[in-house]
Amino acid sequence: MPTVSMTVNGKAVASDVEGRTLLVDFLRENLRLTGTHVGCDTLQCGACVVHVNGDSVKACSMLALSAEGAEITTIEGIANPDGSLSVLQRAFQDHHGLQCGFCTPGMVMSAADLLKRNANPSEREVREWLEGNLCRCTGYHNIVKAILAAAAEMRGEKIAAE
Amino acid sequence: MQYAAPQTVEAAIDLLTSHEGAHVLAGGTDLLVQLRSDRVAPEVIVDIKRIDGMKSIRDDSGGFRIGAAVSAAEITEHAGLGAAWPGLVEAAGLIGSTQVQGRATIVGNLCNASPAADTTPALIAAGARIVISGPTGTREIPAEEMTTGPGRTTLAKGELVEAVRLPTRAARSGDAYLRFIPRTEMDIAVVGAGVSLSFDDAGMCQAARVALGAVAPKAVLVADAAAALIGTAIDDAALEQLAQACAAACNPIDDKRGTIEFRTQVAGVLAKRAAVAAKERAFAAQK
Ligand code: FES
Ligand code: FES
Numbered sequence: 001m002p003t004v005s006m007t008v009n010g011k012a013v014a015s016d017v018e019g020r021t022l023l024v025d026f027l028r029e030n031l032r033l034t035g036t037h038v039g040c041d042t043l044q045c046g047a048c049v050v051h052v053n054g055d056s057v058k059a060c061s062m063l064a065l066s067a068e069g070a071e072i073t074t075i076e077g078i079a080n081p082d083g084s085l086s087v088l089q090r091a092f093q094d095h096h097g098l099q100c101g102f103c104t105p106g107m108v109m110s111a112a113d114l115l116k117r118n119a120n121p122s123e124r125e126v127r128e129w130l131e132g133n134l135c136r137c138t139g140y141h142n143i144v145k146a147i148l149a150a151a152a153e154m155r156g157e158k159i160a161a162e
Numbered sequence: 163m164q165y166a167a168p169q170t171v172e173a174a175i176d177l178l179t180s181h182e183g184a185h186v187l188a189g190g191t192d193l194l195v196q197l198r199s200d201r202v203a204p205e206v207i208v209d210i211k212r213i214d215g216m217k218s219i220r221d222d223s224g225g226f227r228i229g230a231a232v233s234a235a236e237i238t239e240h241a242g243l244g245a246a247w248p249g250l251v252e253a254a255g256l257i258g259s260t261q262v263q264g265r266a267t268i269v270g271n272l273c274n275a276s277p278a279a280d281t282t283p284a285l286i287a288a289g290a291r292i293v294i295s296g297p298t299g300t301r302e303i304p305a306e307e308m309t310t311g312p313g314r315t316t317l318a319k320g321e322l323v324e325a326v327r328l329p330t331r332a333a334r335s336g337d338a339y340l341r342f343i344p345r346t347e348m349d350i351a352v353v354g355a356g357v358s359l360s361f362d363d364a365g366m367c368q369a370a371r372v373a374l375g376a377v378a379p380k381a382v383l384v385a386d387a388a389a390a391l392i393g394t395a396i397d398d399a400a401l402e403q404l405a406q407a408c409a410a411a412c413n414p415i416d417d418k419r420g421t422i423e424f425r426t427q428v429a430g431v432l433a434k435r436a437a438v439a440a441k442e443r444a445f446a447a448q449k
Contacts, residue, residue, distance in 0.1 A: 057261055
């Protein structure tokens with residue numbers, strides 16, 4: 001079996017994988033980082049979004065071997081260094097941006113990529129950015145609110161939770 | 163299944179030639195799904211993303227050369243392409259979702275040979291040429307000759323696409339791509355229409371290319387539709403002729419996404435709107 005090495009959440013990892021192993025399965029099965037979810041494994045739901053070299057990617061859309069040498073960040077790597085929730089994660093909590101939580105890791109990882117590219121997105125831009133992230137519970141409304149609130153807080157403004 | 167990531171085109175061609183079931187992997191957004199559902203079972207997957215030049219968009223004597231592994235997102239973010247070929251760029255922006263665009267490539271879209279591929283009619287309308295390398299050397303074909311039917315291409319064994327070449331853009335030119343889907347995001351085209359136009363000093367259309375997707379077993383270049391526009395100012399009469407020529411070129415399937423009658427009518431409507439948008443862009447680019 002070939003070996004793949006990459007950096008995941010700042011740590012160098014290496015492991016034997018089969019050619020057909022998806023990045024998402026590598027993260028969950030080999031590294032036991034089960035925060036990244038699998039809702040479909042056919043590129044539709046977005047529950048598996050991680051960052052690959054800084055860009056949000058559906059981890060089911062990539063072979064583990066294609067990630068050779070890449071820098072990967074998963075939901076486990078998003079909290080503050082002291083373990084407390086990041087501004088974005090806390091905004092999801094404060095604004096009820098999740099119910100069952102299945103879509104949440106993917107939502108947070110997609111939103112983090114958006115906020116890196118656009119510090120002041122409009123509601124429409126947030127909704128459009130989330131086109132590839134499906135949620136069966138929330139109706140999206142509070143997810144969008146959470147992301148807008150996180151963006152405002154990161155810009156130094158403050159929006160009260162309801 | 164073996165995974166290989168060669169660093170040269172020659173090494174990739176060797177792999178494709180020496181294995182019976184070898185499959186090229188570009189973005190992987192179609193291939194990995196087909197792999198997971200056992201629709202394909204390649205012996206070797208040849209990842210072309212590590213080959214020099216496959217990931218770059220280069221100036222090509224006034225036109226562009228887009229490497230086969232360039233993602234749709236890299237195309238939508240490229241200012242030069244956006245200015246010269248906004249229609250192709252908007253088609254790239256319709257593939258899948260944000261993250262899928264980060265992986266998917268327009269060459270993959272073309273080679274996957276879905277009749278409903280969004281970027282294919284835009285490429286055909288743009289007059290794109292496809293650079294193909296194989297065991298016997300390199301050849302170039304027009305985009306409309308790439309596919310022969312659903313899932314089928316004209317690539318011979320051992321061949322792979324290296325790049326797409328877009329021609330130099332004449333002054334007063336514009337293109338547009340429109341598709342119809344029943345919702346707003348993440349869907350497969352029921353009909354797609356790509357139009358590219360160039361105008362002379364007097365505002366008359368002097369060159370036109372019209373291509374339709376999802377209305378036949380492969381994306382089609384509709385010469386009669388282009389002929390209806392050339393020599394006109396894209397007035398209502400010309401647009402009506404265009405719609406009729408598009409309808410005549412349709413040979414669609416009847417399915418839950420759209421009936422034959424619906425697709426045939428919408429093809430004309432979209433082609434008209436795309437022609438109007440392409441014209442507006444041609445003159446907006448003037449300033
Ligand atoms: S598991 Fe990757 S998109 Fe659904
Ligand atoms: S919170 Fe349940 S799927 Fe989104």
